[in-house]
Amino acid sequence: MQHPIAQTHEVAGQAGLTVPPPRTAASEASEAPVTADDPVLALCGAAVRVAGRTLWSGVDLHVGAGEFVAVLGPNGAGKSTLIKVLLGMLPAAGGEICVLGGRPGQANHRIGYLPQRRSFDASLRIRGIDVVRLGLDGDRWGLPLPSFGARRRAAHQRVDEVIELVGASAYAHRPIGHCSGGEQQRLLIAQALVRRPQLLFLDEPLDSLDLPNQSAITALISRICHEEKVAVVMVAHDVNPILHHLDQVVYLAEGGAASGTPEAVITSPTLTELYGTPVEVLRTSDGRLVVVGQPEAPAVHTDRHTNPHTDRHTDRHASGLRAGGDRAAG
Ligand SMILES: Nc1ncnc2c1ncn2[C@@H]1O[C@H](COP(=O)(O)OP(=O)(O)OP(=O)(O)O)[C@@H](O)[C@H]1O
Numbered sequence: 001m002q003h004p005i006a007q008t009h010e011v012a013g014q015a016g017l018t019v020p021p022p023r024t025a026a027s028e029a030s031e032a033p034v035t036a037d038d039p040v041l042a043l044c045g046a047a048v049r050v051a052g053r054t055l056w057s058g059v060d061l062h063v064g065a066g067e068f069v070a071v072l073g074p075n076g077a078g079k080s081t082l083i084k085v086l087l088g089m090l091p092a093a094g095g096e097i098c099v100l101g102g103r104p105g106q107a108n109h110r111i112g113y114l115p116q117r118r119s120f121d122a123s124l125r126i127r128g129i130d131v132v133r134l135g136l137d138g139d140r141w142g143l144p145l146p147s148f149g150a151r152r153r154a155a156h157q158r159v160d161e162v163i164e165l166v167g168a169s170a171y172a173h174r175p176i177g178h179c180s181g182g183e184q185q186r187l188l189i190a191q192a193l194v195r196r197p198q199l200l201f202l203d204e205p206l207d208s209l210d211l212p213n214q215s216a217i218t219a220l221i222s223r224i225c226h227e228e229k230v231a232v233v234m235v236a237h238d239v240n241p242i243l244h245h246l247d248q249v250v251y252l253a254e255g256g257a258a259s260g261t262p263e264a265v266i267t268s269p270t271l272t273e274l275y276g277t278p279v280e281v282l283r284t285s286d287g288r289l290v291v292v293g294q295p296e297a298p299a300v301h302t303d304r305h306t307n308p309h310t311d312r313h314t315d316r317h318a319s320g321l322r323a324g325g326d327r328a329a330g
Pocket residue numbers: 050051055073074075076077078079080081082301
């Protein structure tokens with residue numbers, strides 16, 4: 001199966017550029033109107049199966065405009081897969097999912113998406129500003145379309161505006177391959193924002209950034225959420241850099257899920273129940289969370305059986321759990 005986002009990614013090519021799928025008359029006609037009170041995202045008992053295995057199930061989540069949500073869990077828990085399901089790239093195996101008032105995939109032109117990080121080759125000559133511009137008009141051929149007059153001026157203005165919003169004006173005219181990891185990440189966030197999305201999916205945007213850059217990018221994302229009213233769903237490995245900005249978390253593990261406020265979910269009882277083995281959440285004097293006893297992620301994935309009531313149990317035992325892994329929450 002190939003989704004429009006995947007197709008446009010192929011066209012946008014080796015630069016690892018992110019481009020949303022085109023808006024079509026059919027997709028617009030089938031969209032339900034969303035009012036200010038409607039959740040931008042609603043999941044009820046959602047589940048997904050990949051290669052015969054239930055990655056997660058029982059995901060309940062309501063996200064309103066301008067909320068900041070983190071998706072947490074060990075390697076292989078299905079965090080990126082959740083984003084793909086919300087984009088309509090993979091079908092859900094159960095439950096109900098509503099994205100911006102419609103089925104996943106119907107309103108992708110109103111969603112900004114930053115996939116898991118790919119690095120830019122240092123020799124890549126395309127400028128940061130061109131990468132941002134691709135988010136606006138690069139969805140057909142992977143190259144900016146020619147535009148004239150007022151449309152062209154409006155496009156330039158929007159690109160400049162969003163570059164300023166993410167604080168990238170100083171280096172947006174440099175080749176992207178010459179920008180640092182943090183600078184590239186800001187430009188990619190600008191690209192995902194350029195169409196004024198109502199919903200932003202960010203897959204590990206803090207990966208491989210140093211602590212000051214993690215803080216700066218987190219503050220930027222939080223500002224986008226709360227000031228621009230863009231709802232953000234962000235996959236993260238470590239909740240600590242974002243903890244104080246979050247409205248909700250979804251914690252995926254062992255084929256199950258827990259969701260709610262960070263205070264309700266990242267607790268010893270909730271994670272112990274989710275993992276099915278004793279897990280302790282400790283808070284350090286500087287407010288960081290450390291999860292003690294979180295089992296290792298399964299090293300080998302095998303096909304699972306079809307009974308949804310036994311999948312979670314089977315997965316847990318087949319993964320060869322080893323208690324004692326201590327790590328920052330997430
Ligand atoms: N199309 C697919 N076919 C088979 N297995 C898949 C497919 N897509 C994902 N998987 C498997 O599903 C599991 C979850 O993958 P996913 O990338 O969602 O995990 P993740 O929680 O984001 O992991 P990480 O933290 O390592 O990025 C992995 O074991 C992966 O190998």
